[in-house]
Amino acid sequence: MSFSSPPASSSSSPSIVNPKEEQDDFDEHKLSHVLKYHNQTKHSFNKYARGPHGLDWANQPNPFRRYVSSPLIPLLHFPISDNQIQNPSSSQIEAPLYSSLFRSLPPAKPISKSTISQFFYDSLALSAWKTTGFSTWSLRVNPSSGNLHPTEAYIIAPPIESLSDSPFVAHYAPKEHGLEIRAELPSGFFEKFFPQNSFLVGLSSIFWREAWKYGERAFRYCNHDVGHATAAVTMAAAGLGWDVKLIDGLGCEDLKNLMGLQIFPEFEIPSKPIRGKIPEIEFEHPDCVLLVYPNGLGEFDVNCKDLSSAISEFSQLNWKGKPNMLSKDHICWDIIYRTAEIVKKPLTLGHRFFIDPFQRSGLYSEASYKGLTVRQIVRKRRSAVDMDGVTEMERDTFYQILSHCLPSGCPIGDKQKRQLALPFRALPWDAEVHAVLFVHRVVGLPQGIYFLVRNENHFNELKKSMNSEFVWAKPEGCPDDLPLYELYRSNCQRLAMQLSCHQEIASDGCFSLGMVARFEPTLREKNVWMYPRLFWETGVLGQVLYLEAHAVGISATGIGCFFDDPVHQLLGLKGSNFQSLYHFTVGGPVLDKRIMSLPAYPGPDVDA
Template identity: 75%
Template sequence: MQSFHHRFHHSQHLLRPSTTFLLPLTTNLRHPPPPPPRFTMSISSSSIQENSEHLLTQVLTYHNQTKHSFTNYARGPRGLDWANQPNPFRRYLSAPLRPLLHPSDSDNSSPLYDSLFHSLPPSKPISKTTISEFFYDSLALSAWKSTGFSTWSLRVNPSSGNLHPTEAYIISPPIESVSDSYFVAHYAPKEHSLEIRTQIPSEFFAKLLPNGSFLIGLSSIFWREAWKYGERAFRYCNHDVGHAIAAVTMAAAAQGWDVKLLDGLGHDELKKLMGLDVYPELEIPSTTMKGKLQEIEFEHPDCLLLLYPNEIQEIDISYKDLSAAISEFSKLDWKGEPNSLSKEHICWDIIYKTSEAIKKPLTLEKNIIIEPFQKSGNCSSNPYNTLNLRELVRKRRSAVDMDGVTSMSRETFYQILLHCLPSGFQQVQKRQLGLPYRAMDWDSEVHCVLFVHRVIDLPKGLYFLVRNEEHFDDLKNSTKSDFKWEKPEGCPLELPLYELGRADCMKLSKHLSCHQDIASDGCFSLGMVAHFEPTLRKKGVWMYPRLFWETGVVGHVLYLEAHAVGISATGIGCFFDDPVHEVLGLTGSNYQSLYHFTVGGPVVDKRIMSLPAYPGPTHDA
């Protein structure tokens, strides 16, 4: 391993940043670089293949243009325009508001967190109580924070920069004291209430969806994230969708409900179902623009989740019939006008060109396959604190700093990684069958490269968690030839974790994550490496955001695992993309790093005061 160790120290020398690199969040709006070629989004009858290549080129252009490097960060605003900071709360003005119940944070009826990875409890019926608990445990406010003249809210679902671009909708049968009819409603987290947008025909559920089920739709407001992060915001919005999917799935599990992504539906169906055609179409400019652009505050429909009693073993849904029924939704009586979020905006054109390119079409041939719940592996006596799910998710926080001292046992490290496996307690990892990954309907495409800093009895160094073992040979052949690819000592048989090489990676991981100490001061940090261009070519460019969703789901599990063992975690969206690939020896676009994370002992800022989530301040913070 001498060559590996020598190369690591040599890499750290090469990875020192130039003294002339641009500061984050800077760009020149007057003289932006030439925009990427603009491609027609309609499918030509003469060449579907040519159009597919055009769409793929747009996605690859976006991905490459928004990479950070040591000499240049992705394009973003010059600084934070506080006067136009987006309102973090979407409201539909004049829509009927139906308050939900406020469960107790210490309610013992919520199942123990760890138990949900082994089996789901018996399902509860849909009621005001269970729906209130579900939203309270998934997408609600968790606290308010205050220091000096600043006050801001936190939520159960984490978000890049705490900007919360994700909005949620429920499509449900009647719920007593909420709606006497079948309905579509927007969830308002600040009020912990449902805004009733419209009533829908009873046949929609009676004929098309399983008994006892309902739907959750997720959408993104790109502007909320782009206000701070510029062009890279599209990536972060989709991280947040993944976090929301995981938060929804875990909260549903506590009610005994299973979750499945209805991914046969396309962009147009989701837009109609959630009532998002209320927004005017954005005319995408050919370059970056600044001004009063209210249409930029539209919501992009991301996904639709079916929540159903876990006792149901088989679901027969016709996407053709479902699409036909949704096509009539535009004729319904929709209530409420969306509130304005900012007075002025910046339109980063490449975000919206890319969001057009990745719009998923309706795919009638997709089937809903309900595979048996697969429990996750267990190798430790019990590293988890005896927290129930509600206590855990509502106490979860993103660490701002790590203490650089806290360590964890090797068994706890392995246990955390066992809960990161998509297939659960299986000899081969591929299908997503465990909690919360089973909500997604594709084979796992995301792996983890780990920088181990402070794990007792585990050598410091570089490790790799293979989350789809079908990729093992390709990964081994695509990375550096002298990597060891050996199972570390004490590693459970069912955990596909491999040691690549031993070295002190603290400086390296810090440099790779935009020189942030938080990446080196934890117990371990990691980068999530996705099987990238081959996936987009094989399955379609609409998989691009879904790769980020998968990283968000993994990240959400890391958040919960860290807090369950008494420490903390933080997602890291800022990292130097290609230098990460260089450390691994990856070339081309077959594999790309999409998200970084760090887990360790947090440093608590005692200057910040924590306030209850409800009732919160009367003003928008």
């Protein structure tokens, strides 16, 4: 089949950008394309973004990628109810209390088969199976839009006893909770570039999995899920005393070579949406790589120029395994792949890899938490299908949840800006995402619209850009260091429902919210590759809301379907300086008794 507009060849030398030259090299054409994609994929009251007319269940993508013929090494399993792993010959690993991680990280555990097993078990593994009638499906620790799971994960690590005698790259297989060994790396690779007892986690996206259901808007959702996975990885690492930082100096071609994704056939982008057998559409797009290292290390740097040069040789390694086929037939929404090409990040030199000291988060209401361990929280996390419209939340609990949504924690005398607190500290840029909140059932707080300013350098710009009638008043009892403001008092339940595609789940919780990003100025100042990263930041924030809700005994759900511009009109926002990127709701869940829960492992013998 012949297509037009092929992307750059993966065999070409990676492009390199010096940050001093970024502004001079800024490409208005690329920005124009990103704005076109974003506007084209907006939902409105009279028109939804383009997608499939009905779901082609016969071609629903397999949610489990496997590399056929690559060696699979099973990992250890862990109970939720206590702190001992099921293998009595292995050392015991404690699971710290969830709320304690926001105050300080525990002493770092050594890297071993046991700790790597726990790391994946508490971040990217299956959490349960669900069944009703003739349908059976799995849930995972990391949330995903529509439970479609476009995100794949890789570990790039030094030798680990009982896993590999040499440095290696492995794909994580969540259904089996095991590692598929893809390649052995040259000796000395980790010692040259990274501190002792550290390893890398690579994340990639299969756009087809989300596009099967959501059409052109799928690129947004895939990047939400990268953020969800990043936060899930960061929280699981924290439970082991490990810190996490995104290595953002590397370029897309570096990541492709690092994870062995160059084995996928080159995908040539059609000039319009097409349907047919397009197996190459199932390729994995490299998103990011995260460095996992022992907390409390002093300053160290990662030389991305030399690292990139070393990674460029990985294409010559003996890569094992052939990726399985996910669907027989496909639909290609061309604008997704064109946009992914436009926002590919090159290797950037001159950016130092900073390791900031851990910053604790505010503690206003310890009593709001239920004394659960981090494993109990992350593995019991679920996306609520409905809210009960009855459950209320105490005001102090509301403030406590929002305190853990702040990027800078509770630094004395400093404004919210830098991402220093768990899990936002994994992201190397200043916070760009804020939250407009619709408060429905918070005891002691009037119903209405509120705003959480997550980067206080944006406060004046936000206030000037939004409706002049908003009062911007500190709510009663709000802690001084929580930048939360009341904008407008009113019962906004019906409004919240209407703005979230008429979904009652947005009005029946304790509160719902929209995540508003500083948009076009960020793309201009930091370049267009920040476009997916803005969605990553919303995904990290969303994962915090998921965990906080479960930690206080209720539930939450991410809402990807909302009417973009009506949200902006409500706030008085014009142009593209600020854009709403993700919605969320928190409240008391309605449980469907028709659905039976089954253990994650061993799961039912179905490929679902």
